[in-house]
Amino acid sequence: MTDLADRLDEAITRRLAGQHRSEGDLDPLLAGLEALEPLRAAPRLDAETRAQGRQAFLAQAREVLPSVFGRRERRNFITFLNFKELFVMSRLSRVAVAVLVVVLAFGGVSATAFAAQASLPAEPLYGLKLITEDVRLSLTADPAAEVTLLTELAARRTDEMVRLAAAHRPIPSEVPARLEAHLAQALAVAAGLSVPQPSLEQIRLMVEAQSAALAQARSIAPNDSSLEQAGQHLDRARALTEMGLTDPAQLRGQMSGQSTPPMPTEMPMSTMQPTSMPMPTLQPSAMPMPTMQPTDMPMPTMQPSAMPMPTGMPGGGGGGMP
Amino acid sequence: MLLSEAELLQRARQADEQALGAIYDTYSPRLYGYAYRLSGEEALTKDVVAETFYRFLLALRGGGGPREHLAAYLYRVAYHLVVDHARRQPRAYLSLEESLIAADADPGEGADEREAQARARAALWQLTAKQQQVIILKYFEGLSNGEVATALDKPVGAVKSLQSRALAALRRMLSQESEGVSP
Numbered sequence: 350m351t352d353l354a355d356r357l358d359e360a361i362t363r364r365l366a367g368q369h370r371s372e373g374d375l376d377p378l379l380a381g382l383e384a385l386e387p388l389r390a391a392p393r394l395d396a397e398t399r400a401q402g403r404q405a406f407l408a409q410a411r412e413v414l415p416s417v418f419g420r421r422e423r424r425n426f427i428t429f430l431n432f433k434e435l436f437v438m439s440r441l442s443r444v445a446v447a448v449l450v451v452v453l454a455f456g457g458v459s460a461t462a463f464a465a466q467a468s469l470p471a472e473p474l475y476g477l478k479l480i481t482e483d484v485r486l487s488l489t490a491d492p493a494a495e496v497t498l499l500t501e502l503a504a505r506r507t508d509e510m511v512r513l514a515a516a517h518r519p520i521p522s523e524v525p526a527r528l529e530a531h532l533a534q535a536l537a538v539a540a541g542l543s544v545p546q547p548s549l550e551q552i553r554l555m556v557e558a559q560s561a562a563l564a565q566a567r568s569i570a571p572n573d574s575s576l577e578q579a580g581q582h583l584d585r586a587r588a589l590t591e592m593g594l595t596d597p598a599q600l601r602g603q604m605s606g607q608s609t610p611p612m613p614t615e616m617p618m619s620t621m622q623p624t625s626m627p628m629p630t631l632q633p634s635a636m637p638m639p640t641m642q643p644t645d646m647p648m649p650t651m652q653p654s655a656m657p658m659p660t661g662m663p664g665g666g667g668g669g670m671p
Numbered sequence: 672m673l674l675s676e677a678e679l680l681q682r683a684r685q686a687d688e689q690a691l692g693a694i695y696d697t698y699s700p701r702l703y704g705y706a707y708r709l710s711g712e713e714a715l716t717k718d719v720v721a722e723t724f725y726r727f728l729l730a731l732r733g734g735g736g737p738r739e740h741l742a743a744y745l746y747r748v749a750y751h752l753v754v755d756h757a758r759r760q761p762r763a764y765l766s767l768e769e770s771l772i773a774a775d776a777d778p779g780e781g782a783d784e785r786e787a788q789a790r791a792r793a794a795l796w797q798l799t800a801k802q803q804q805v806i807i808l809k810y811f812e813g814l815s816n817g818e819v820a821t822a823l824d825k826p827v828g829a830v831k832s833l834q835s836r837a838l839a840a841l842r843r844m845l846s847q848e849s850e851g852v853s854p
Binding site: 353358398410 | 686691695696700703704707708713724732784787790791794795806810811813816828831832834835837838839841842844845
């Protein structure tokens, strides 16, 4: 049996490598594989479904893995003052940490924080700039004001890219990613408002202005992938905003069902990889959140402590079916 | 920057969204093809993919989950989910007649292909669980014997034996079918 199994394995390996030839006494066995060949034509996971599934997966990760995502509780200044954690999570440069410590120690917070606002990505004070933005977001309780601040931050990210492009400096990929996070969060918060139109209009105006600025930057650096991504984020935000202005309920469903955290109580860390926006589609989610029907699939809401992770296959030695 | 699987998993444990996103991007298409080949149902396949990743997150939260061989781990979870579903609706998986009826329900374009798939799937489900996985993981998903062995928690020699027995079973089925005997 072992010899047969080895020979058959070698024959299958050859066949998988595209070497179709007579394998003698093994041919009848290999015919079994050919009988299964129609299964090879499985449909592909289309890009939109995958994007929606990815969005849902990352949204769940924020809920399921709260130990890191959840560290940034709003208004939790204990977290804010945990410098070691800040260093790790925001990837502050050592210089920025040193500056922050010195500044806090000697009371020059305002001056340094102000100076940091003009900094660009990869500059020493840029980490501090992001932290101050986080603090401002933490202190903003009113959702409409939150949208205003997020649109301001989105505009800042675009401005940074424009300035970097004008200086012929590389644009880190984190910048368009942060832009996307700000846009997504602004849309999510606006969608949750009872009267979202004013905030959506505010987002729309900002997107238009930043799209124009970005177009100028792209004329300077036409092949820059970060600028291209930023343009795509703005285009998508524009489409979602227009959808919300036409049909707020549709935007609400889109944002809450498959994308950013629906409640404005969860803010993305400016220094983490951000939440991305859902694709503006009129179709319901083709890749649902894993909340399968109880009759279809077990345990979607099982407690993790009770979750038996598979260590083997069901019916190990028996039939594939019960 | 390309990260190794071990690095991706380590970052995923730290809830690094970039790592989690990369994992999803890499494995969701593969899981989709795998689950579809087993089930033949697109809606179920999407659910299985989503649920597989959800359970992966739960495992990470509980401190479990894979330290390596992520593909094998995800395939294993997805297989469990499809089998769980099949246990609830076994006829559609077991019966060639049922499969053909389902395939004929939409006699439009691609009806012949669907029928051929239904026949192949019905044959596949006549195999044992481990035989099914060996065949699909190796022959369709392109896993090596070592990776299949990891997915099945079996030695490589056992994988070869399972493969051999699976093909022998398929040959018997083909013979019976040609003789007009229902498998």
